[in-house]
Amino acid sequence: MDTIVNDFTINIATANGTGSQSANLILLQSLFDMGVPVSGKNLFPSNISGLPTWYIVRLSEQGYQAPGDRTHVQVLVNKATWAEDLASLEPGSVVVWNTDSKMPMDRTDVVSYPVPMTKLARSLSPKLAKLVTNIVYVGVLAEILGITDKALHKAVAGQFKGKASAIELNKTALELGRNHAKENFTKGDPYVVEERPIEKDRFFFEGNEAVALGCIFGGVQLLAWYPITPSSSLAEGIIGWIPRLRTNDEGEATCAVIQAEDELAAAGMVLGAGWAGGRGMTATSGPGISLMQEFIGLAYFAEIPSVFWDVNRVGPSTGLPTRTQQSDLAMLYEGSHGDTQHIVIMPGTVEECFEFGWRAFDISERYQTPVFGLSDLDLGMNRWACEGFTYPDTPMDRGKTIREQDVFDAMENFGRYRDLDGDGIPYRTLPGSGMAPILYRGTGHNPDGVYSEKPDDYFNLMTRLKDKINGARDELPAPILREEEEGDVGVIYFGSMENTIEEIDDMLEATGLKVSQCRVRSLPIHSEVEAFIRRHKTTIVLEINRDGQLWGILRRELPNDIVGKVHSVAYSDGMPPRARIYSDKILETLKEVNQ
Amino acid sequence: MSDKPARAIKLNVINEPKENYKGGPSSLCPGCGHDQISNVIINAAWENGIEPHRIAKMSGIGCSSKTPAYYLGQSHGFNTVHGRMPSVTTGAYAINKDLLYLGVSGDGDSASIGIGQLIHAIRRNMDMVYIVENNGVYGLTKGQYSATADIGSKKKKGKANETQPIDLCALAINLGCTFVARSFSGSKKQLTSLIKAAMSHKGFALIDVISPCVTFNNNDESMRSYQYVKENEVTLHMADYIPHFEPVAEVEVPEGHFTDITLHDGSTIRLETISDSHDPSDSMAALTALHQAEMDKKHVTGLLYFDSSKPSLAEDLGIVSTPLLDVAASELRPSEEMLNQMNSEFLGQ
Numbered sequence: 001m002d003t004i005v006n007d008f009t010i011n012i013a014t015a016n017g018t019g020s021q022s023a024n025l026i027l028l029q030s031l032f033d034m035g036v037p038v039s040g041k042n043l044f045p046s047n048i049s050g051l052p053t054w055y056i057v058r059l060s061e062q063g064y065q066a067p068g069d070r071t072h073v074q075v076l077v078n079k080a081t082w083a084e085d086l087a088s089l090e091p092g093s094v095v096v097w098n099t100d101s102k103m104p105m106d107r108t109d110v111v112s113y114p115v116p117m118t119k120l121a122r123s124l125s126p127k128l129a130k131l132v133t134n135i136v137y138v139g140v141l142a143e144i145l146g147i148t149d150k151a152l153h154k155a156v157a158g159q160f161k162g163k164a165s166a167i168e169l170n171k172t173a174l175e176l177g178r179n180h181a182k183e184n185f186t187k188g189d190p191y192v193v194e195e196r197p198i199e200k201d202r203f204f205f206e207g208n209e210a211v212a213l214g215c216i217f218g219g220v221q222l223l224a225w226y227p228i229t230p231s232s233s234l235a236e237g238i239i240g241w242i243p244r245l246r247t248n249d250e251g252e253a254t255c256a257v258i259q260a261e262d263e264l265a266a267a268g269m270v271l272g273a274g275w276a277g278g279r280g281m282t283a284t285s286g287p288g289i290s291l292m293q294e295f296i297g298l299a300y301f302a303e304i305p306s307v308f309w310d311v312n313r314v315g316p317s318t319g320l321p322t323r324t325q326q327s328d329l330a331m332l333y334e335g336s337h338g339d340t341q342h343i344v345i346m347p348g349t350v351e352e353c354f355e356f357g358w359r360a361f362d363i364s365e366r367y368q369t370p371v372f373g374l375s376d377l378d379l380g381m382n383r384w385a386c387e388g389f390t391y392p393d394t395p396m397d398r399g400k401t402i403r404e405q406d407v408f409d410a411m412e413n414f415g416r417y418r419d420l421d422g423d424g425i426p427y428r429t430l431p432g433s434g435m436a437p438i439l440y441r442g443t444g445h446n447p448d449g450v451y452s453e454k455p456d457d458y459f460n461l462m463t464r465l466k467d468k469i470n471g472a473r474d475e476l477p478a479p480i481l482r483e484e485e486e487g488d489v490g491v492i493y494f495g496s497m498e499n500t501i502e503e504i505d506d507m508l509e510a511t512g513l514k515v516s517q518c519r520v521r522s523l524p525i526h527s528e529v530e531a532f533i534r535r536h537k538t539t540i541v542l543e544i545n546r547d548g549q550l551w552g553i554l555r556r557e558l559p560n561d562i563v564g565k566v567h568s569v570a571y572s573d574g575m576p577p578r579a580r581i582y583s584d585k586i587l588e589t590l591k592e593v594n595q
Numbered sequence: 596m597s598d599k600p601a602r603a604i605k606l607n608v609i610n611e612p613k614e615n616y617k618g619g620p621s622s623l624c625p626g627c628g629h630d631q632i633s634n635v636i637i638n639a640a641w642e643n644g645i646e647p648h649r650i651a652k653m654s655g656i657g658c659s660s661k662t663p664a665y666y667l668g669q670s671h672g673f674n675t676v677h678g679r680m681p682s683v684t685t686g687a688y689a690i691n692k693d694l695l696y697l698g699v700s701g702d703g704d705s706a707s708i709g710i711g712q713l714i715h716a717i718r719r720n721m722d723m724v725y726i727v728e729n730n731g732v733y734g735l736t737k738g739q740y741s742a743t744a745d746i747g748s749k750k751k752k753g754k755a756n757e758t759q760p761i762d763l764c765a766l767a768i769n770l771g772c773t774f775v776a777r778s779f780s781g782s783k784k785q786l787t788s789l790i791k792a793a794m795s796h797k798g799f800a801l802i803d804v805i806s807p808c809v810t811f812n813n814n815d816e817s818m819r820s821y822q823y824v825k826e827n828e829v830t831l832h833m834a835d836y837i838p839h840f841e842p843v844a845e846v847e848v849p850e851g852h853f854t855d856i857t858l859h860d861g862s863t864i865r866l867e868t869i870s871d872s873h874d875p876s877d878s879m880a881a882l883t884a885l886h887q888a889e890m891d892k893k894h895v896t897g898l899l900y901f902d903s904s905k906p907s908l909a910e911d912l913g914i915v916s917t918p919l920l921d922v923a924a925s926e927l928r929p930s931e932e933m934l935n936q937m938n939s940e941f942l943g944q
Binding site for chain 1: 652670675679682683711712913924926927934935937943
């Protein structure tokens with residue numbers, strides 16, 4: 001039999017709350033440490049204990065990070081999804097299954113490895129049998145596939161840092177699994193893991209943790225938040241870094257944290273911080289942003305720096321709280337009632353999560369406006385290979401804030417909302433300074449900040465706000481372009497789609513197409529995006545949502561002569577994007593367009 | 596021409612004229628209780644010798660929330676959104692805890708749409724003065740009942756209110772609020788003492804001020820009209836405020852019983868017993884007084900409850916003693932060496 005090396009997908013079906021997550025991370029980390037290009041996806045339920053969870057480990061010599069089209073190796077532990085998981089396998093797949101679950105294993109066209117996981121686990125620790133069961137299947141997989149003890153032990157040590165008894169227990173359990181496989185099975189499947197030289201030093205990191213660290217290096221002064229999946233780990237990441245990175249020798253922090261009573265209050269606190277001259281932020285998901293709408297409008301209209309991170313989950317409403325989507329973009333861009341337009345920055349890698357984490361504050365203080373960081377569950381809560389974080393290359397930009405009396409005295413014609421520089425960005429003084437005090441308000445105001453209903457005042461204010469945000473366009477993170485000379489097909493996408501695009505591109509190019517890519521990283525749209533569209537015969541806007549939200553924004557904002565060249569491919573079923581689905585849809589659309 | 600010399604302008608303890616504490620002209624209805632309160636705020640801040648620019652004027656939405664434009668023109672302020680002033684104030688406080696936060700709200704703002712934020716600000720013992728200008732009706736939307744309208748009270752138009760009102764003072768006491776008072780916009784002396792004392796308090800100071808709405812709720816059948824409150828106000832005590840810069844020894848001692856309460860900044864509020872004595876450290880007594888008044892269709896006023904033992908939000912946050920606003924950039928952004936070290940740690944090196 002020909003072997004298939006480092007190019008297959010393992011799917012592990014367990015119930016949540018059983019400790020399978022740490023076992024699965026050990027599997028992922030050990031493969032990573034062997035130099036195998038690998039990615040992990042945690043598909044978890046909105047529940048604490050007992051509902052189905054799948055962990056997908058994709059090994060790909062090409063470095064593809066999306067879940068593949070199919071499962072090659074299935075681990076069956078969870079009774080609830082047993083029949084369905086088993087039925088969906090293609091002939092020839094491998095099944096490692098728990099014989100103690102007393103579930104039928106009625107497929108004869110698969111390679112079956114029966115393991116009494118629970119019994120083995122009980123023999124080691126009756127009390128912790130549930131937890132140990134998971135490590136046992138990792139041991140079995142290690143033996144069948146060829147994962148080294150060295151890599152496993154390193155991963156175990158990393159997972160249970162310093163906890164000697166846990167490390168020992170897990171090592172023993174791995175050994176039990178390995179020995180069971182060694183003694184009972186003859187390898188009857190083609191799937192093999194082979195060590196690869198490690199070319200670049202990299203480590204695994206979650207997007208939410210990376211944003212959190214970026215915020216810490218961005219000098220965040222107030223984190224006001226309300227817990228919501230999948231953003232909680234972002235806020236908790238910040239809280240976790242404060243003792244080490246933002247606390248003085250006396251144990252006092254330079255960043256305040258308030259867990260608010262709801263998202264409305266969290267947003268209010270962020271605005272209060274910005275109004276007082278500090279760097280305030282919140283982390284939330286779509287439902288939280290929905291609740292914050294009123295404050296978002298106030299921040300836009302009263303020009304209050306404020307940073308909002310949205311880790312997108314599946315909407316509308318409560319939706320699928322533990323699944324991923326790119327469906328909050330339109331809401332962020334035009335948040336709140338009335339005419340508004342907001343700056344949105346969309347990282348696509350963990351390195352960018354860090355960078356945009358600190359940059360958001362600079363942008364927000366520069367433009368005196370809310371800034372939204374848009375991540376999603378896939379990027380935020382899964383582990384991605386990271387090459388390390390780059391220190392901010394610019395000092396903190398505190399914007400046009402006047403802090404010294406002599407600077408203020410030297411100014412002519414100051415008004416809180418007067419455009420003195422012609423860039424739409426006014427100057428501001430801070431509460432407590434005694435300089436040019438005003439009563440900030442969400443009502444109409446003149447350039448001095450005084451209440452006004454005069455038509456000219458309102459019209460000029462709204463025009464200036466529009467100009468101000470427009471002026472930010474080419475100062476925001478520029479799109480990342482990978483271009484083919486032919487100018488044939490251009491694919492425009494954003495955010496976490498970055499992790500699937502290479503595989504999609506390979507699939508498209510296998511049909512003979514030449515495909516360029518443009519990853520949009522900010523709104524309002526950078527002028528390079530328009531130039532990219534002009535250079536291509538046809539462009540596809542690829543998104544993980546139903547309606548093609550980025551496409552909608554482009555269609556409205558692009559000049560009329562090129563709108564017709566821009567087509568939408570949008571699809572979402574809650575799952576992280578699988579390359580085949582999107583490449584097929586792109587091909588379909590191209591066919592329609594070319595008819 | 597007069598031979599008389601120009602009258603010297605009276606200055607306060609920090610040599611500021613009262614003029615520097617005033618604001619723009621009011622656009623509320625003539626005779627509105629809120630304007631009386633604005634004047635008391637101006638007097639209290641001036642007499643207390645607070646630098647105007649160290650005050651932050653906070654408000655929500657409604658008639659009362661418009662008033663920050665009418666006092667303390669030299670203070671920054673924020674007229675926020677409906678019912679959400681507490682959260683904005685909390686965020687500002689986290690950044691600059693050295694300002695005096697003076698919040699003004701109404702009964703619609705605080706007892707309905709914003710009751711959650713009020714409750715949580717009290718729970719955190721947010722360091723602020725929170726004045727509710729309470730008239731039992733929505734003024735700006737032309738006279739609908741609010742959640743504090745008294746049972747049996749009838750506004751100018753429509754039926755009498757039969758819905759159970761929310762008593763913000765009772766609510767605050769139950770939440771452990773550290774300074775709870777009720778007053779009447781027409782009781783200038785009492786209100787001035789209470790607002791001054793609230794400004795000297797560390798923690799959340801709630802003053803619920805009955806402030807008649809002359810346009811929609813000042814008729815004979817209303818229990819929040821000037822006439823009704825004047826006739827049915829039960830005053831717990833006479834309240835005198837003695838600022839920290841004025842030695843208590845030099846203040847005339849009243850004849851009857853009195854209790855002195857020392858406030859955070861060293862000032863004193865002197866409560867002179869009128870008939871039955873009220874102990875403001877006794878929350879049960881305060882709640883009883885409120886319930887008794889409600890049954891009797893009266894309004895009890897004075898310092899209902901006071902507790903100086905609880906930490907305020909600043910202590911809870913565990914932040915540096917310098918306001919975060921003034922922390923140097925080098926303290927806010929960790930060093931490049933630190934990031935390099937962390938990168939190495941992440942790599943397991």
